[in-house]
Amino acid sequence: MLNSYKFALKHLNFNLHKDVNFQTETGRNSSIEVTSDSNGNVSGLDIYDVYNFDDRMDITPHLYDAGGPEDKYLNFWQTGPSSLDINGTYTFIGHKNIQRHKESIIKAMMVALLTNNGKRSTTLSSESLTTKKEIFFNCLSHSGYKNLNAAPWNTWRDTHTTLTNSGITATKTNGVVTVNTNTPHGLDAQYDDWGIVIETGNSNFDMPATTYPNGVPIKIVTSNSFTYRKSGSDTPATSISGTFDVKVGWGGSSNNLHLYFT
Amino acid sequence: MSFTWPDIPYQGSEVTAFAAAYKELAEEILGDYYDDLGPFGDIGKLEMPYVEKSVVKNLLEEGILYASFIIQQRSGITGPGTDFVLGNSPIDISDPDLRPEVIRLLGCKWGEFESSFENNINCGSIPPEEPDWTKPDPDKKKCCDGGTTPLEHAAIAGWMAWSGGPLIGNPFANIIGDATSQYLSCDSTPITGDNLSESQKNRLKEIAQKKINDGDATEVTSTVSSSTRSRIGASRIYQVSFYGNTYSAHLLLGTATVTTDANNNVLCIRDDYDFEYGVERGDNGYPGDAITETKSGDYTRNPDGSCRTKEEVQADPRYDGGPKREFILGAQQGCAGSHNNGCGGRGAPVPINICFS
Numbered sequence: 374m375l376n377s378y379k380f381a382l383k384h385l386n387f388n389l390h391k392d393v394n395f396q397t398e399t400g401r402n403s404s405i406e407v408t409s410d411s412n413g414n415v416s417g418l419d420i421y422d423v424y425n426f427d428d429r430m431d432i433t434p435h436l437y438d439a440g441g442p443e444d445k446y447l448n449f450w451q452t453g454p455s456s457l458d459i460n461g462t463y464t465f466i467g468h469k470n471i472q473r474h475k476e477s478i479i480k481a482m483m484v485a486l487l488t489n490n491g492k493r494s495t496t497l498s499s500e501s502l503t504t505k506k507e508i509f510f511n512c513l514s515h516s517g518y519k520n521l522n523a524a525p526w527n528t529w530r531d532t533h534t535t536l537t538n539s540g541i542t543a544t545k546t547n548g549v550v551t552v553n554t555n556t557p558h559g560l561d562a563q564y565d566d567w568g569i570v571i572e573t574g575n576s577n578f579d580m581p582a583t584t585y586p587n588g589v590p591i592k593i594v595t596s597n598s599f600t601y602r603k604s605g606s607d608t609p610a611t612s613i614s615g616t617f618d619v620k621v622g623w624g625g626s627s628n629n630l631h632l633y634f635t
Numbered sequence: 636m637s638f639t640w641p642d643i644p645y646q647g648s649e650v651t652a653f654a655a656a657y658k659e660l661a662e663e664i665l666g667d668y669y670d671d672l673g674p675f676g677d678i679g680k681l682e683m684p685y686v687e688k689s690v691v692k693n694l695l696e697e698g699i700l701y702a703s704f705i706i707q708q709r710s711g712i713t714g715p716g717t718d719f720v721l722g723n724s725p726i727d728i729s730d731p732d733l734r735p736e737v738i739r740l741l742g743c744k745w746g747e748f749e750s751s752f753e754n755n756i757n758c759g760s761i762p763p764e765e766p767d768w769t770k771p772d773p774d775k776k777k778c779c780d781g782g783t784t785p786l787e788h789a790a791i792a793g794w795m796a797w798s799g800g801p802l803i804g805n806p807f808a809n810i811i812g813d814a815t816s817q818y819l820s821c822d823s824t825p826i827t828g829d830n831l832s833e834s835q836k837n838r839l840k841e842i843a844q845k846k847i848n849d850g851d852a853t854e855v856t857s858t859v860s861s862s863t864r865s866r867i868g869a870s871r872i873y874q875v876s877f878y879g880n881t882y883s884a885h886l887l888l889g890t891a892t893v894t895t896d897a898n899n900n901v902l903c904i905r906d907d908y909d910f911e912y913g914v915e916r917g918d919n920g921y922p923g924d925a926i927t928e929t930k931s932g933d934y935t936r937n938p939d940g941s942c943r944t945k946e947e948v949q950a951d952p953r954y955d956g957g958p959k960r961e962f963i964l965g966a967q968q969g970c971a972g973s974h975n976n977g978c979g980g981r982g983a984p985v986p987i988n989i990c991f992s
Contacts, residue, residue: 633724
């Protein structure tokens with residue numbers, strides 16, 4: 374297997390210069406530190422990285438759409454490699470595809486093994502091994518074959534809380550939307566796996582279910598406010614009304630896997 | 636094929652129980668994958684990245700550490716990897732191939748290595764300059780007056796070399812490519828067993844036979860007239876889905892008709908290589924029979940029979956998009972004419988009639 378594939382499978386992201394959420398949340402960016410001897414030869418190397426699910430809210434299995442040059446061939450012909458155990462550069466699937474395929478497998482295993490569809494649970498399910506296996510496969514099924522009446526699809530995208538509409542305002546600054554609610558939103562700040570679907574007709578703030586079926590991650594700020602990321606120009610405080618469905622996903626900083634490689 | 640599990644550097648009753656259950660389920664899952672015959676049953680319904688046994692094994696093996704980490708975090712237990720200080724990382728560095736010296740031997744500088752991860756490309760490489768055959772083809776006006784366009788020819792040849800190469804190893808790559816070329820060239824010469832190698836025929840037969848034996852096929856014998864059954868030499872007839880199977884046999888057959896003797900022994904696979912978003916069989920022949928008439932595919936016409944524009948086909952929820960379909964749709968839309976119910980277009984069904992001795 375390519376060494377670069379191994380790195381991808383061992384959770385390294387190499388998002389070294391990206392201001393991504395999990396790096397900010399850990400208070401330290403990914404880094405590579407190189408030391409040299411007196412002759413200028415590399416004598417030491419440390420890599421620090423942080424890993425989390427690419428999609429922290431949903432469970433849709435990843436296909437081949439991570440932006441690599443082979444994606445279009447793989448999707449075009451609806452095919453994939455029979456093995457990752459290659460040593461050449463004949464066809465390169467891409468690190469991101471490999472990592473996200475692994476993530477889809479992890480999510481499917483957690484849903485199959487744990488109670489509550491794998492959400493916030495450490496309790497092993499009492500279902501039979503056969504049923505667990507069916508759930509695993511259902512997580513990874515083609516859209517035409519999913520059993521929508523079984524886990525995870527029967528409850529995964531259920532709404533946890535619908536926020537009341539009155540007196541909600543939103544503002545956007547530097548790609549971060551802050552939502553203020555007139556009454557306490559009631560979301561427990563000890564969890565960082567909250568997400569939200571917002572459909573108000575205001576494109577500055579909307580995060581529709583068609584694009585984000587289980588919402589986008591939100592960060593609880595106070596009992597009356599939370600934030601989420603959305604690109605676009607700054608927008609002053611605006612009163613908004615419509616749908617505010619709170620969902621539960623996988624988790625943010627609590628799931629940051631710290632990696633140190635030397 | 637068995638797992639080689641990494642060490643789980645977390646301790647605690649919950650994570651220990653979870654890791655054991657993970658391994659047990661993983662073994663059970665892998666047991667449903669066939670070594671050589673491809674996926675069946677539930678696995679045959681999976682998205683493409685998850686149908687290959689070897690790939691899924693790797694992903695399950697490497698996934699256990701992060702899944703266990705999440706359990707440990709939820710359990711609120713501190714320890715390696717959860718309270719991070721340098722040197723307290725859970726990453727496995729026992730693999731000597733991953734030592735920094737080897738990284739450098741990859742022949743790329745650090746900036747390139749980082750770039751490769753960020754851009755999802757191979758270390759030191761740049762995305763290749765290549766023709767994009769999903770864009771409008773300048774030759775698309777060409778009707779059925781001979782062969783494929785140069786762009787189509789290059790794309791199909793490239794795919795056959797890639798898909799049939801050492802990485803993908805698709806044993807049907809050549810016949811799928813040939814069928815596509817025939818379709819786009821409006822060449823309805825039947826594909827028979829003579830077009831396949833013995834190995835290809837054996838694999839197809841094994842897939843069909845197992846589907847029938849496992850009850851994963853729909854018997855349609857009673858819906859076929861006795862005269863047709865007699866003509867095609869079938870005691871029983873089944874509809875068998877080849878979708879989702881490894882080796883991409885579905886790219887050739889989709890859902891095909893499989894004939895058997897009275898004891899359910901597979902005799903022939905019959906199908907038409909055509910497209911609902913392209914050109915389909917327009918006569919009353921049985922799948923695999925010679926094509927005498929063609930029609931514009933169901934998705935390409937409105938309920939009143941009028942022809943749809945490309946955009947209207949794309950808006951049909953059954954169409955489901957994707958570059959491959961755009962390829963076929965582009966040919967269907969690429970030539971006006973009175974043929975194919977007045978919808979014009981290029982492409983012709985290719986009958987498939989593969990019989991086994």
